[in-house]
Amino acid sequence: MRRGDAARRGVRPVRLAPTDVLRLGLLGLTTRRGRAVLSALGIAIGIATMIVVVGIPASSQRHLMDQLSALGTNLLRAEPVPDRTPPVLLPEESAAMAARIGPVTATSAVANTHTTVRRSDVMDRYDNGGLTVLAARPNLLDTVNGRLRTGRFLAAGTDRLPVAVLGYVAASRLGFATVDPRQPPQVNIDGHWFTVVGILDPMPLAPDLERSVLVGWGAARDVLGFDGHPTVVYAQAREDALEGVRAVLPATLNPQLPGLVQVSRPSDALAAKRATENTFSALFLGLAGVALLVGGIGVANTMVISVLERRREIGLRRALGANRAQVRTQFLTESVLLSLLGGAAGTVLGVLATVGYAGYQGWPPTVPIASVAAGVGGALLVGVVAGVYPSIRAARLTPTEALAAP
Structure with missing residues (x-):
């Protein structure tokens, strides 16, 4: 039908x-x-x-x-414009100032102590092997996604003690392959002996740290006469807001003259x-x-x-x-x-x-x-x-x- x-x-x-x-x-x-x-x-x-x-x-x-993230693709590096007279100084609280930016997840700082490091005090005091002595905060390693090859890193409890951590290249040039906690090696920094407590793994995105000897912020002040002004501020931020953080970071660190602060561009690893x-x-x-x-x-x-x-x-x-x-x-x-x-x-x-x-x-x-x-x-x-x-x-x-x- x-x-x-x-x-x-x-x-x-x-x-x-x-x-x-x-x-x-x-x-x-x-x-x-x-x-x-x-x-x-x-x-x-x-x-x-x-x-x-x-x-x-x-x-x-x-x-x-x-x-790729472990390399530090979300890491920015801010520092004063070089070769200025008088030199540009970042505020002592620069890392804390950068931390107030919303998308920033971690900050730290290092400072050039303008001192010389040698393996022995009988070596030429002006021959530093192209190495730099940096005062560093205890949270530096986490901020730059670095890793230790051997030993331990600087800690808040040892900030004023004469201890040092060597970058990968610095350890090679000074002739240290490992750190024996029973008989740790020592390096001479401006006539002061510092005990080496750790050696870092390679850090492709932070080659300046590979060629450095890191000492505590307090030890750099007390022993090496450091003035407390950081020379490099590291800021870790969310990847989706990295360009925005880069744009406001100079004005945050130096509100009067933001043009005197330069910030690294996001790494090629992030683009990749x-x-x-x-x-x-x-x-x-x-x-x-x-x-x-x-x-x-x-x-x-x-x-x-x-x-x-x-x-x-x-x-x-x-x-x-x-x-x-x-x-x-x-x-x-x-x-x-x-x-x-x-x-x-x-x-x-x-x-x-x-x-x-x-x-x-x-x-x-x-x-x-x-x-x-x-x-x-x-x-x-x-x-x-x-x-x-x-x-x-x-x-x-x-x-x-x-x-x-x-």
Whole structure:
């Protein structure tokens, strides 16, 4: 009975409840379980591929980003403009002033003591090997993301004691490879003996510290006659606000004459990091799109074949009173359910594969929440798109055409 005939006779077609639609959609999957499993496997592989090609590069990217961040990509260095007469002096509280800038997360300072360091007091007092003696704050190492190769760093409790930490290059030029706590080496700074308590690892983004001998701020004042004015202020800030902090830092350190303070530009490592992020993002988008396309083609192919095989079933339902909208809804629901089942399985499989591979490589496992949501949402979208044509084709079959099919 056609809808027009039913309307003329006063009979309205029965509207299917959502539970009935769901049951009809599951009917096609449960009666052909083997094909449904293979079809769901196809979409599962597509979704799992999408999550893997997003998750594994994301884990690798995070590992790379951690390495670049460890170099100090978010570090700014402020110092007076050199060769000025009289010399420009930064305030003694410069580090605290810079710390008041909102996006700044850590600050520290060093100061040139204008003294000479030698391994022995019998060496030429003017031969310092190109090394600089710097007064340093105890939090310097954390601010510049430095690491100790051996020994320990300066501490607040030893700030006034004659102890020193050598930069990597400074230790090599002075002939020290390690620090033995039982018999620590000593260096002579302007006729005063300082005990070496630590040696730093290389710091590619802070070569001036590699060629320096670091002493406590209080010891530099008491023993070396240091005047307390820092020569370099280090500021660590959020990467997204780095350029803004760089713009306001000179006026913060020297409000009267900000032009006499120069600030280093963000490092090339930060530019490389941002370029890497953009490259990875484009790669993720392309690979995810290919994976979803492959899965969608598989589901569409399965649903078209299902319509061809079930023409007699369609004809029987039409003859018993099902209208075109109900047939169309049945096959569209079946396509969506098939894709969702495959998408859920593929999401779980992709997450497990990503975590396992990242753990094997020693990377921090990273599975973007967006990729998991895209896996389920993509499966839903694929099911809708892939089911549109088969459902319309099934709905267009008349009862006589469908029942006459071989």
